[in-house]
Amino acid sequence: xxxxxxxxxxxxxxxxxxxxxxxxxxxxxxxxxxxxxxxxxxxxxxxxxxxxxxxxxxxxxxxxxxxxxxxxxxxxxxxxxxxxxxxxxxxxxxxxxxxxxxxxxxxxxxxxxxxxxxxxxxxxxxxxxxxxxxxxxxxxxxxxxxxxxxxxxxxxxxxxxxxxxxxxxxxxxxxxxxxxxxxxxxxxxxxxxxxxxxxxxxxxxxxxxxxxxxxxxxxxxxxxxxxxxxxxxxxxxxxxxxxxxxxxxxxxxxxxxxxxxxxxxxxxxxxxxxxxxxxxxxxxxxxxxxxxxxxxxxxxxxx
Amino acid sequence: xxxxxxxxxxxxxxxxxxxxxxxxxxxxxxxxxxxxxxxxxxxxxxxxxxxxxxxxxxxxxxxxxxxxxxxxxxxxxxxxxxxxxxxxxxxxxxxxxxxxxxxxxxxxxxxxxxxxxxxxxxxxxxxxxxxxxxxxxxxxxxxxxxxxxxxxxxxxxxxxxxxxxxxxxxxxxxxxxxxxxxxxxxxxxxxxxxxxxxxxxxxxxxxxxxxxxxxxxxxxxxxxxxxxxxxxxxxxxxxxxxxxxxxxxxxxxxxxxxxxxxxxxxxxxxxxxxxxxxxxxxxxxxxxxxxxxxxxxxxxxxxxxxxxxxxxxxxxxxxxxxxxxxxxxxxxxxxxxxxxxxxxxxxxxxxxxxxxxxxxxxxxxxxxxxxxxxxxxxxxxxxxxx
Numbered sequence: 158x159x160x161x162x163x164x165x166x167x168x169x170x171x172x173x174x175x176x177x178x179x180x181x182x183x184x185x186x187x188x189x190x191x192x193x194x195x196x197x198x199x200x201x202x203x204x205x206x207x208x209x210x211x212x213x214x215x216x217x218x219x220x221x222x223x224x225x226x227x228x229x230x231x232x233x234x235x236x237x238x239x240x241x242x243x244x245x246x247x248x249x250x251x252x253x254x255x256x257x258x259x260x261x262x263x264x265x266x267x268x269x270x271x272x273x274x275x276x277x278x279x280x281x282x283x284x285x286x287x288x289x290x291x292x293x294x295x296x297x298x299x300x301x302x303x304x305x306x307x308x309x310x311x312x313x314x315x316x317x318x319x320x321x322x323x324x325x326x327x328x329x330x331x332x333x334x335x336x337x338x339x340x341x342x343x344x345x346x347x348x349x350x351x352x353x354x355x356x357x358x359x360x361x362x363x364x365x366x367x368x369x370x371x372x373x374x375x376x377x378x379x380x381x382x383x384x385x386x387x388x389x390x391x392x393x394x395x396x397x398x399x400x401x402x403x404x405x406x407x408x409x410x411x412x413x414x415x416x417x418x419x420x421x422x423x424x425x426x427x428x429x430x431x432x433x434x435x436x437x438x439x440x441x442x443x444x445x446x447x448x449x450x451x452x453x454x455x456x457x458x459x460x
Numbered sequence: 461x462x463x464x465x466x467x468x469x470x471x472x473x474x475x476x477x478x479x480x481x482x483x484x485x486x487x488x489x490x491x492x493x494x495x496x497x498x499x500x501x502x503x504x505x506x507x508x509x510x511x512x513x514x515x516x517x518x519x520x521x522x523x524x525x526x527x528x529x530x531x532x533x534x535x536x537x538x539x540x541x542x543x544x545x546x547x548x549x550x551x552x553x554x555x556x557x558x559x560x561x562x563x564x565x566x567x568x569x570x571x572x573x574x575x576x577x578x579x580x581x582x583x584x585x586x587x588x589x590x591x592x593x594x595x596x597x598x599x600x601x602x603x604x605x606x607x608x609x610x611x612x613x614x615x616x617x618x619x620x621x622x623x624x625x626x627x628x629x630x631x632x633x634x635x636x637x638x639x640x641x642x643x644x645x646x647x648x649x650x651x652x653x654x655x656x657x658x659x660x661x662x663x664x665x666x667x668x669x670x671x672x673x674x675x676x677x678x679x680x681x682x683x684x685x686x687x688x689x690x691x692x693x694x695x696x697x698x699x700x701x702x703x704x705x706x707x708x709x710x711x712x713x714x715x716x717x718x719x720x721x722x723x724x725x726x727x728x729x730x731x732x733x734x735x736x737x738x739x740x741x742x743x744x745x746x747x748x749x750x751x752x753x754x755x756x757x758x759x760x761x762x763x764x765x766x767x768x769x770x771x772x773x774x775x776x777x778x779x780x781x782x783x784x785x786x787x788x789x790x791x792x793x794x795x796x797x798x799x800x801x802x803x804x805x806x807x808x809x810x811x812x813x814x815x816x817x818x819x820x821x822x823x824x825x826x827x828x829x830x831x832x833x834x835x836x837x838x839x840x841x842x843x844x845x846x
Binding site (some may be wrong): 218 | 467486487508513514515517518519520521523525527528529530531532533534535536537539553554557661662663664667668669670671672673674675754834
C-alpha cells in the first residue's frame with residue numbers, strides 16, 4: 158500500500174471489507190503536516206486497529222472508554238497547555254488532537270463529554286464516523302439510526318416497520334455550542350472531506366466533522382457498493398454536504414433534481430421491509446422528512 | 461529539620477489544597493461535590509492568584525474529570541483531582557482504566573456516604589465501593605495526615621506507576637480546623653521532584669498506542685502484571701514514608717499502633733475516629749485496662765503480614781467499619797480476619813462493628829463502652845444506631 162497514504166494508520170488493521178473508516182481516518186489526518194495525537198473511543202475503529210500486541214497506529218493513539226472522547230481530548234489539551242506553559246514542549250512544535258468516534262460514542266453515550274469539551278473551548282478536532290447504529294456490537298439502533306431502519310433492537314416485523322423515531326440532529330446540537338467550524342461530510346466524497354478536514358485542522362478551538370460511513374455488514378449491501386450507496390445518500394438529500402463556519406452555513410453539494418429517497422433505501426437490506434405492502438407509507442414519511450430537513454438547511458444558508 | 465516548617469490552622473480540605481499548591485501539578489480536572497468542594501475551591505483561588513500554575517479543567521461530570529485525568533496523565537502531565545461519594549461512583553468506570561493504563565493520577569477524597577437515600581455526610585462507603593479498582597488507598601486521621609499523605613501518595617504513585625487516593629473523612633476532617641505543620645516550599649519541591657512519565661503519549665518519535673484490545677490470550681497476563689505492581693507499591697510505601705520522615709520529622713508506617721504492645725483488647729479503625737479512640741484508650745489505660753488501637757493507613761495494597769504481626773498477641777479485637785458490605789461482612793473486618801487467619805489458631809475473638817454511617821456521630825464515651833462490651837465475634841454490632 159502507498160506509504161504516504163498509510164503514514165498515520167498502517168494497512169494492518171482488521172476493519173471489514175468495504176469499510177470506509179480507514180479512508181476517513183487517513184483523509185482527515187492527511188490534511189495536516191503537524192504532529193497528531195489520536196483519541197478514539199470504544200467502537201469499530203478502536204477494536205480493529207489496536208488488537209494487542211499489534212497496533213495499526215503510527216502516531217500516538219489513546220483509547221480509554223466508550224463515552225469519553227471529548228473528555229480524553231480535553232485532558233490531552235490541558236496537558237499540552239500546561240507543558241507548554243512550563244517550557245516542556247517547545248512553542249514551535251505544532252500538535253493537533255484529533256478524536257475519531259462512532260455515532261454511538263457521539264450521539265448517545267458520549268454526547269455529554271463532547272458537549273462539555275465543546276463548551277470549554279478545548280483545542281481539538283472531533284470526527285464522528287456515523288454508520289447509523291451500534292455496529293461494533295452487531296447493529297443495534299442508536300440516536301443516529303434513521304426512521305424506518307431495521308436493526309437488531311428495532312427489528313421490522315409483522316407489527317413493526319423498524320425504528321419509529323427520527324434520528325437526532327447532531328449537527329444542530331454541536332452548532333448550538335457556537336464553535337468556529339462544524340461540517341457534515343460523506344466518505345463517498347473524499348475530496349470534500351479532505352477540504353473540510355484541512356479547514357478544520359487549520360483553526361483553533363473545538364471543531365467538528367460528521368462523516369457518513371455506510372456499513373456494509375449492517376446496512377446490508379455488497380462490499381463493492383459503499384461508495385455508490387454513500388453517494389446516493391447525498392444525491393437524495395438524505396445526507397447533505399454542508400458546513401458551518403463562523404456562524405455562516407454553506408451547502409457544498411446540491412442538485413436541481415434530488416433523487417427520490419427510494420433510490421437510497423432500495424440498495425440496503427436494512428430497508429428491505431419497506432418495499433413490502435404497507436411500507437409505502439413509511440417511505441412517504443421519510444421523503445417528507447428529507448424534504449423538510451433540506452428546506453430548513455436551505456433557509457439557514459439564505460438567512 | 462523542624463526549622464523548615466511552620467504551624468498553621470487549616471481545615472483538612474484546605475490542608476489538601478495547601479499540599480497541592482506546593483506540588484503545583486500540571487493539570488487538575490475538577491468537578492464540584494460536597495464535601496470535596498473546599499479542596500478545589502481553595503486550590504482554584506491559588507491558581508487565580510498566581511500561586512500555582514496548574515491548568516484547571518472545570519469538566520461537566522466526575523466521569524469526565526477522571527477521563528480528562530487519564531488523557532492528561534497519559535500525555536505526561538502530573539495530574540490530580542478530588543472527589544467524594546456519587547462522584548467517585550460516577551468515575552468508577554474510569555478508575556480501573558487509570559490503573560490498567562498505569563497512570564499515577566492522585567485523587568484527594570473527602571469520603572462520604574452514598575445514595576439512596578442521599579446523604580452528604582461522612583462515612584467510608586464511597587472509597588470502599590472502589591476498593592478493588594486498583595487504586596492505592598491511604599486513610600488520613602486528621603489535617604496533618606492529609607497534608608503529609610498527599611506528598612507520600614504522589615511519590616508512591618509515580619514510583620510504581622499506579623493511581624492513588626488520599627482519603628480524609630468528609631466534614632470531620634475536610635471541614636474541621638486543626639493545627640498542622642507545613643513544610644517549606646523548597647523542601648516539598650525537592651521531595652516530590654519533577655514528574656517524568658515512563659511511557660508518554662506525546663513521544664512522537666516513538667509513538668505508542670494506549671488502551672489496546674486484549675483477548676483471552678493476553679488479558680490474564682496484564683492482570684497478573686498489575687498484581688505485581690500493587691505488591692511493589694506495598695514495599696515502596698515504607699521506603700517513601702521513611703524518606704518523608706527525614707524531611708518532616710513525622711514518621712509514618714503502614715498503620716499506627718497505639719498502646720498495642722501489651723493490649724488485651726484492641727480496636728482497629730481507619731480515619732478520624734482513630735483520634736477519638738485514642739482518647740478512649742488513654743482514659744481506660746489510666747484506669748488500668750490493657751487496651752490499644754491499630755489505625756489503618758495503607759488500605760490498598762493491604763499490608764496483611766505486617767498487621768498480622770502487630771495484632772498477633774491481642775486476645776480480643778474489635779474492628780470498626782464505617783461501611784456496610786451488604787450481604788457480607790464489613791471490609792476492614794474481613795481483611796483483619798484474613799490477617800489473623802494467616803497466623804493463628806481459631807481461638808481469637810474478632811468482633812465487627814459498624815459505626816458512623818451517613819455522618820452519625822461517635823464519641824469517646826461510645827468507644828469506652830465498646831471496650832467494656834463482651835466481644836464474641838458472632839454477629840455484626842452497630843454503634844450509635846437508634
